[in-house]
Amino acid sequence: MAEKIKKEERSIESLAGKYLTFYLGDETYGIEILKVQEIIGMMNVTHFPKAPDFIRGVINLRGKVIPVIELRKKFNLETHDDDEKTCIIVIQLMVGDNEIRQGVIVDEVSEVLDISQEEIELSPSFGSQGNIDFIMGVGKVSDKVVILLDVNKILSSDELEALSNI
Numbered sequence: 001m002a003e004k005i006k007k008e009e010r011s012i013e014s015l016a017g018k019y020l021t022f023y024l025g026d027e028t029y030g031i032e033i034l035k036v037q038e039i040i041g042m043m044n045v046t047h048f049p050k051a052p053d054f055i056r057g058v059i060n061l062r063g064k065v066i067p068v069i070e071l072r073k074k075f076n077l078e079t080h081d082d083d084e085k086t087c088i089i090v091i092q093l094m095v096g097d098n099e100i101r102q103g104v105i106v107d108e109v110s111e112v113l114d115i116s117q118e119e120i121e122l123s124p125s126f127g128s129q130g131n132i133d134f135i136m137g138v139g140k141v142s143d144k145v146v147i148l149l150d151v152n153k154i155l156s157s158d159e160l161e162a163l164s165n166i
Helices: 002-015 157-164
Strands: 017-024 027-032 036-041 055-061 064-070 087-095 098-106 108-115 120-122 135-141 144-149
Touching: 002 120, 002 135, 017 098, 017 144, 027 108, 055 098, 087 108, 108 135, 108 144
Parallel strands: 027 144, 064 098
Antiparallel strands: 017 027, 017 108, 036 087, 055 064, 087 098, 120 135, 135 144
């Protein structure tokens, strides 16, 4: 039992750090700041044939084609029209030996928070209902709850492999 507690402490300790926070509806999410390449305003997204419904399409960012994921759809949230606060967070992922960039559409970027290990709890278990491996933990900052996302696990390995070929 003590060994299990030590493993959890190491996991929580490894989660402490700086997170870019953003909103999807009323919920606050965070991704490790080191995974963020840049934040850009909404731009024209070109539809990509036969892509899954949560992939809005691709953008041309300074000569690089980058796939764009609509997180609301990926997380099975109600969608709405983009507005002046909607933006794209460009993140960097490793797929095998390849570094790929992808954009994620969020409702609004909030701020960068430094979340200490004392403010983090591991992701609660909800039984076998759905795969939530992409949730690393939950940050409790002031009166806010921040869902900490593992950007490498938001998409399945098959989905990431397909994106790396775009």
